[in-house]
Amino acid sequence: MTHDTVPVAHRELERGNGVALWRQIQAVLEHDLRSGYVAAGEKLPTERQLAQRFGVNRHTVRQALAELARKELIVVEQGRGAFARRDKLDYALARRVRFSENLLRQSRIPSERLLGSDKVQAGRRAAEALQVLPATMLLRLRTVGNADGRPLCCTTHYFPYGRFAGFAAVYGQLHSVTAAFRALGVADYVRTSTRITSRMPDAAEVRALGLARQTPVLVVESVNADGAGTPVEYGVCVWAADRIQFVIDAA
Numbered sequence: 351m352t353h354d355t356v357p358v359a360h361r362e363l364e365r366g367n368g369v370a371l372w373r374q375i376q377a378v379l380e381h382d383l384r385s386g387y388v389a390a391g392e393k394l395p396t397e398r399q400l401a402q403r404f405g406v407n408r409h410t411v412r413q414a415l416a417e418l419a420r421k422e423l424i425v426v427e428q429g430r431g432a433f434a435r436r437d438k439l440d441y442a443l444a445r446r447v448r449f450s451e452n453l454l455r456q457s458r459i460p461s462e463r464l465l466g467s468d469k470v471q472a473g474r475r476a477a478e479a480l481q482v483l484p485a486t487m488l489l490r491l492r493t494v495g496n497a498d499g500r501p502l503c504c505t506t507h508y509f510p511y512g513r514f515a516g517f518a519a520v521y522g523q524l525h526s527v528t529a530a531f532r533a534l535g536v537a538d539y540v541r542t543s544t545r546i547t548s549r550m551p552d553a554a555e556v557r558a559l560g561l562a563r564q565t566p567v568l569v570v571e572s573v574n575a576d577g578a579g580t581p582v583e584y585g586v587c588v589w590a591a592d593r594i595q596f597v598i599d600a601a
Contacts, residue, residue: 363404372413375404379414383423383434390436394424419562425592427560438592439497444599445540447572448528449495458497462525465492465504465558467518469511476508479543479573479584487511491518493527494558502594504558505587514582527583536576539583545571548591559590566591 363374382388395403400411415432418424424432441452453460471485480488491507507527509517514534521530531539551559551567561567568591574583 363406371404371406372410372417375400375406375411376414376417378404379418380421380423383418388434390434392434393430394432394434396431422592426562426565428556428562430560435592438595439502440597441589441594442597442599443541443544443570446538447541447574450526450528453497459499461496461499462527463494463496464518464522464525465494467491467521470508472508475571476584479571480508480510480581482510489514489517491521493521497593500593501559501590503587503589504555505585508584509582531582536582539574539576541572542575542579542581543571543573546596547571551588555588559588561590568594568596570596 363371365371379388379394388394394400394415397408397411397415400414401408404411415424415426419426419432423435425435426432439453439456439458449462450460468490470488470490472480472482472488474484476488477484477486480486482488489509489511491505491509493505493507494501495503495505517530517534520533521527524530524533547569548566549569551561551563551565555561555567556563559567568589570585570587570589572583572585572587573581574585575581
């Protein structure tokens with residue numbers, strides 16, 4: 351917390367004045383958020399701590415936090431708590447899309463984590479994207495991308511198995527799709543198509559991204575091709591919509 355302003359979080363609530371207790375708590379916390387006493391990205395006290403501070407039950411605190419979330423002053427992350435909202439990251443979608451470069455340009459620390467890999471038959475969409483026959487064997491990777499240790503996206507990647515059978519092992523060492531491609535002989539690749547939709551997250555995405563269930567996600571389907579124009583990756587990336595905004599580079 352910064353200390354150039356005076357917090358009002360310890361102010362006594364006025365009971366019986368006609369204003370609901372949760373609204374009074376919401377007003378107190380909103381003052382601290384807007385005044386800068388609670389810094390952007392800083393974690394708020396837990397529901398239990400707030401309930402003790404204000405002398406109310408946790409349900410009353412939960413109502414106040416829900417209103418702050420509705421006003422987009424805080425972000426509630428499942429299993430992690432509530433955080434003062436900070437500006438969304440700009441993520442450039444252009445001819446070359448690189449996760450680490452996008453984050454490093456904004457002084458954020460990128461990291462990637464492998465959730466799992468397996469060998470699957472190409473479904474219709476993956477087959478069309480990779481220009482292979484249906485039921486062609488593909489390597490499937492599931493990964494999570496983070497900024498400063500905070501999850502931003504979870505991605506399911508599909509690669510032609512015959513060409514990239516060793517991709518999972520290389521990625522497991524390098525933790526970067528770009529670096530793994532380079533190690534396997536693909537010096538450069540470019541984005542050939544991008545489709546963006548939105549929806550509510552499923553249970554697995556809620557867990558992987560630490561989302562509140564009511565937080566929408568942005569879904570980016572993409573195809574990347576090598577220098578010869580041959581598709582090398584079909585990806586379905588699910589982004590936490592409250593943490594990212596896309597910038598389209600038409601060049």
